Amino acid sequence: MTRNGAPTRQRILDGAERLVLEYGLGATTVDAILRETNSSKGAFFHHFPSKNHLARALVERYATADLSLLEGHLAQAREVSDDPAIQMVTFLRLFEESADEIVAQHPSCLYVTYMFDKDLFDDGTNDVILRTLTTWRERLVETLHRAAQAHPPRSPVDLDAVADHVVTTFEGAFILTRAMNDSSLMRRQLGIVRHYLAMLFDVPVDPASAQST
Amino acid sequence: MTRNGAPTRQRILDGAERLVLEYGLGATTVDAILRETNSSKGAFFHHFPSKNHLARALVERYATADLSLLEGHLAQAREVSDDPAIQMVTFLRLFEESADEIVAQHPSCLYVTYMFDKDLFDDGTNDVILRTLTTWRERLVETLHRAAQAHPPRSPVDLDAVADHVVTTFEGAFILTRAMNDSSLMRRQLGIVRHYLAMLFDVPVDPASAQST
DNA sequence: CTATAATCAGACCAACTAGTCGGTCTCTAG
DNA sequence: CTAGAGACCGACTAGTTGGTCTGATTATAG
Structure with missing residues (x-):
């Protein structure tokens, strides 16, 4: 045309x-x-049509890539082991392996940057973020639940909160990486979560290191 | 005058x-x-004299109150037990108990809000934040180190990262609380960290509930 | 070839922002 | 009592911001 x-x-x-x-x-x-x-x-x-519309388009593209990464690493973790507990530990390890690169390329998380500009876009944009974060929770809770059946935690724990803790750590680490100007922080924080999950389900912290793609 | x-x-x-x-x-x-x-x-x-100066005064006041809360809860935890591991668990519990109130009164953390306005103030303001976060790390590492001597972790762990994880969780939870509009998230996330510390040092998750002031 | 619609260029505008400045008020030292 | 200094007021300004508008430039349908 x-x-x-x-x-x-x-x-x-x-x-x-x-x-x-x-x-x-x-x-x-x-x-x-x-x-x-x-x-x-x-x-x-x-x-x-406006800056709002750009903001919306930006976050939609970002969320799509984000969810794609989530599903990709979940799938990759499933290839490593049939045990959902080991899958969770592997999942964290996969993010750890690319943490340094992620931090180098993304000085922050788009969701974080949007939190304090809520009057700069419409509610729909907020929903995109909410839906993405909720998807993370649901997908992780699913695996955590199966893990807990095979490996009963040594003390009762809120699995929803555990799922959210992965996301919480991501966002918090992005903030602290900036605040303390420490590029290794993301990787090490994800390491703590992996350590937590390994203890929680009593599986090895380092199950026969996962091969990357 | x-x-x-x-x-x-x-x-x-x-x-x-x-x-x-x-x-x-x-x-x-x-x-x-x-x-x-x-x-x-x-x-x-x-x-x-300028908006920069207000920003500086704001964060200085905030950091002072923040460090005061840190020291206060550390002291309170020491009163509960001589065991540094139990002190750490108690420390987290103290924050959990006031989490709902904190979230209700502070819709975010000032440090987070400053991260994306770095060109709106001078480097000194940034240093205030950095020094405060570093103090958190140092004070917690100190206790964690003593705890690890009395209760050797079941697998080697980066205690600096564990200390940072407490702060990471705080900041991340503030973000997610806003993003997901869930006022219980902060309390539950702190609960996960407490659960982690209890498992790490093999002490009760709920050591004879700490009395508040 | 030509009409037409999508693509782009950049001068322009109204609203807003941090900061200024001359003037007024109020307290207290002497 | 009074003079002067700190505390305060609000109209004003220079610069910035998101957004508009008139036109110019393509590329393709017919």
């Missing part, structure tokens, strides 16, 4: 994500995105 | 803290603080 606008849209999304992860949504101005991506006002507002 | 300006300064600090904890530093305008505190531009810039 006309010339292809998809690459421009992509370029804007990529640059915007970089800036938002670094400076937050509110502190990232449209003009800054234009500079970062060599775009123009016209191009920006052609592809995104 | 002249009429007393301290109450005005206090009122501005209180109102500003409320707004910053709710909306973040960048999203909190000086005018909004004036409305919130029934103050005037003149009063504000008389007490604080």
Whole structure:
């Protein structure tokens, strides 16, 4: 029909994500995105009716990639062992192995940056975040529940809270990584959670190291 | 000498803290603080040369109260038992007991809100946060180290990371509380950390419930 | 070839922001 | 009593922000 606008849209999304992860949504101005991506006002507002719409598109893309990573590592953990407890430990180990790289590429989590700019976008955007976090909880609780049946915890524990603790650790570690400027913090914090799960289900902390893809 | 300006300064600090904890530093305008505190531009810039200076004063006051709470609960835990492992478990329990109240009064942690407004204040402000978080780590590592001597962990563990994990959980829980709008999350997440510490040192999860002040 | 719709460019605008400044009020030292 | 200094007031300003608008430039359908 006309010339292809998809690459421009992509370029804007990529640059915007970089800036938002670094400076937050509110502190990232449209003009800054234009500079970062060599775009123009016209191009920006052609592809995104408003900054809200960009924010929405950003988080939707981010959430999709996030859930894809979740499912990918769950699947990979299932290949390592049939024991759901060992799967959980392996799952954490997989994230640990890529933790340094993740922190290097993403100076924060998009969900965190959105928390204090709630008036900069509509409720639908919030729902995307909520649904994603809820999916994490549900998928992990599922595995945790099966693990607890095979390996009864030494003392009763709230498995929902354990599932949330994985996400809590991720978000908290992103914050502390920034605050203390310590790039090893993410990896080590995930290590603590892995250690916790291994003790909880009484399985080896380091079950025949998982091969990466 | 002249009429007393301290109450005005206090009122501005209180109102500003409320707004910053709710909306973040960048999203909190000086005018909004004036409305919130029934103050005037003149009063504000008389007490604080700039918004940066307010941010600095805010975080210094916050950090002082934060460290005071840390030391207070550590002292209280020492009264309950001489065993450092039980002290750690008690320490977490003390925070759990006030978790619901804390979340109700503080919709977030000031350190978190500052992370994405680093260009809104000078490096000194950042140092205040860094020093506070480092103090948490040092004080907890100290106790953890003594605990590990009396109760050797069932598998080797990075005690520095365990100390940081307490702080990580706090910050992460603040984020998730907002994201998922779940006021019980903080308490339950702290419960997981307590459960972890109890398993780590093989002490009761619930050592003769600690009396509050 | 031409009409037409999507794509992009950038000058422009109204609202908002941190900070200024001249002036007023109030207390207390001497 | 009074002079001066600290405390406060609010209109004003220079710069920034998200968003608009007029046009120019493609690429393809017919």
